[in-house]
Amino acid sequence: MNTEIVDTLKREKRLDAAGYRSLLESRDPDTAAYLHETAKGVSVQRFGRGIYIRGLIEFTNICRNDCLYCGIRKSNRNIRRYMLADNEIIDRCSCGYGLGFRTFVLQGGELPDEKDDFIEEVCRLIHGRFPDCAITLSLGERREESYRRFFNAGATRYLLRHETHNPAHYAMLHPAGMSLENRLRCIARLKAIGYQTGTGIMAGSPYQTVDNIIEDIQYIQALRPQMIGIGPFIPHKDTPFGGLCYGTEYRNRTVGGPGPATREAEDMRLELTLKLISIFRLMFPDALIPATTALATVANDGREKGILSGANVVMPNLSPPWTRDSYSLYDDKASSGSESAEGLAELESRLARIGYHIDFSRGDYSENCI
Ligand code: 5AD
Numbered sequence: 001m002n003t004e005i006v007d008t009l010k011r012e013k014r015l016d017a018a019g020y021r022s023l024l025e026s027r028d029p030d031t032a033a034y035l036h037e038t039a040k041g042v043s044v045q046r047f048g049r050g051i052y053i054r055g056l057i058e059f060t061n062i063c064r065n066d067c068l069y070c071g072i073r074k075s076n077r078n079i080r081r082y083m084l085a086d087n088e089i090i091d092r093c094s095c096g097y098g099l100g101f102r103t104f105v106l107q108g109g110e111l112p113d114e115k116d117d118f119i120e121e122v123c124r125l126i127h128g129r130f131p132d133c134a135i136t137l138s139l140g141e142r143r144e145e146s147y148r149r150f151f152n153a154g155a156t157r158y159l160l161r162h163e164t165h166n167p168a169h170y171a172m173l174h175p176a177g178m179s180l181e182n183r184l185r186c187i188a189r190l191k192a193i194g195y196q197t198g199t200g201i202m203a204g205s206p207y208q209t210v211d212n213i214i215e216d217i218q219y220i221q222a223l224r225p226q227m228i229g230i231g232p233f234i235p236h237k238d239t240p241f242g243g244l245c246y247g248t249e250y251r252n253r254t255v256g257g258p259g260p261a262t263r264e265a266e267d268m269r270l271e272l273t274l275k276l277i278s279i280f281r282l283m284f285p286d287a288l289i290p291a292t293t294a295l296a297t298v299a300n301d302g303r304e305k306g307i308l309s310g311a312n313v314v315m316p317n318l319s320p321p322w323t324r325d326s327y328s329l330y331d332d333k334a335s336s337g338s339e340s341a342e343g344l345a346e347l348e349s350r351l352a353r354i355g356y357h358i359d360f361s362r363g364d365y366s367e368n369c370i
Helices: 003-012 017-025 029-047 086-099 113-129 144-152 167-173 180-193 210-223 263-283 293-298 302-307 341-353
Strands: 050-053 055-060 103-108 134-138 155-159 196-203 227-232 248-250 253-255 357-359
Touching: 003 017, 003 029, 003 263, 017 210, 017 263, 029 263, 050 341, 055 086, 086 103, 086 113, 086 341, 103 113, 103 155, 113 134, 113 144, 144 155, 144 180, 155 227, 167 180, 180 196, 196 210, 196 263, 210 263, 227 263, 227 293, 263 293, 263 302, 293 302, 302 341, 341 357
Parallel strands: 050 357, 055 103, 103 134, 134 155, 155 196, 196 227
Antiparallel strands: 248 253
């Protein structure tokens, strides 16, 4: 078991590329267990056993973009497109507020620029009605001016995963016309405007290599985002990557495809996600790191596993129930039980079983929790 590398990462909050590689490629379950245990310890020391909750409102699945992995890509003609009206969004916030949520995450596809007025107005309305709540946006790449307007209207956090820091890999996951350069520019702008900014990747995305992941870690190391979202890639049947598991190079070999998705590939993505959560927790003791919905989708106890690897946030679904099937980023996306806002009691009891509880505070990024 290689405890030394984990101890070094905890102490130095960084490793060189070879160090990250050896952690990522290690097949030793004891080293992985020690990594998770150490990361969990750092998280508990920083945040106690409280887990922050965010009410996720998927207010539209309309998207001008065509990312190859994503179920709401514009080429998918197989879903009913919807967009909530401002009063419907406010209704969801009221419901969430009553349940104890103090952060609302407005997530949606990339709307046309003309919808900026609407988004700005919604931020203003929520901020006016619920001044003690934080508004997080997750709306993709938009103009700098738009980011500024939303910020001035009351949004203070923004999630925009970079997805991969390697330009060639980026091009394999995204349509022509999208560029890594623009994605990174957007993330830099969000940070400069003053948003608490989140970024991240999918673990085991098609064609991803360990080298790519090392580049991602190094980018995040330099960026120092406040939030880091990592979830396993899950194929969506109505996308070019649907049903197939494209080759992901892991442990020096290609796992899976091209070919049918395999259990092995799924386990690999779960394992990789947990390792990354732990690595980022050790690099950034203060960061807000969710146990994502995708993680809860690939394993029944995925959320718990994420928390026990150092995650400290969960984002229950607060969207109107009728939208949930249409907001299908990937197949079988979890949105009920403790993944849903209505299931908060179930979430609470599941957390209790692993010795944790819900922390109902806003949970802003801070460098001196506890
Ligand atoms: N599998 C897992 N995550 C996905 N996302 C989009 N499509 C998928 C998929 N097929 C993630 C992306 C995006 C976030 C909102 O959802 O990383 O940033």
